[in-house]
Amino acid sequence: MRRVIAIAVAGASLAGCSSFSWDSFKSAPPPVQVQLESTPPGADAVTSVGPGCKTPCTVSVAAPDSGFSVTFNMPKFEPATVPVTVVRNPGDLTTAASTVVDPNPVVAELKPSAPPPRARKPRPKRPKPAAAAAPAAEPAAAANGSAFPDPNAPVQR
16 A cells, blocks of 8 residues: 555656746846936936836836837927847856846937927918009000109100
């Protein structure tokens, strides 16, 4: 009977080993500190992984396996987005594992937004002088190309 119990316990323990993973011994990577700056300062900076702040500032980011981005917004300035890459250096027996973000500090230069186009006021249309309104009795005025009659022309009555 003892033999049957020992075999059952050994079989159950071997079945448990098949679901065992060495990943359970790995610790989660520590959060990475990322410094955010903008020109001009005072912009709202938001990372694509969540945290954000008003520049200049530092945020703590749980670095994803791939990169992330930081978007800077400020009134009267065009928004700017800066991509950030994450580099993981695996540790060995002599060095600890590390995570580095590039660039750090993340800097964005915000450009002023173009002013909105001003609405033009329509100009009032001036009435064109009618050709029939010119007196027919003054042919000398039209002949010399002037709007005024020629003072040397004979007067017609």
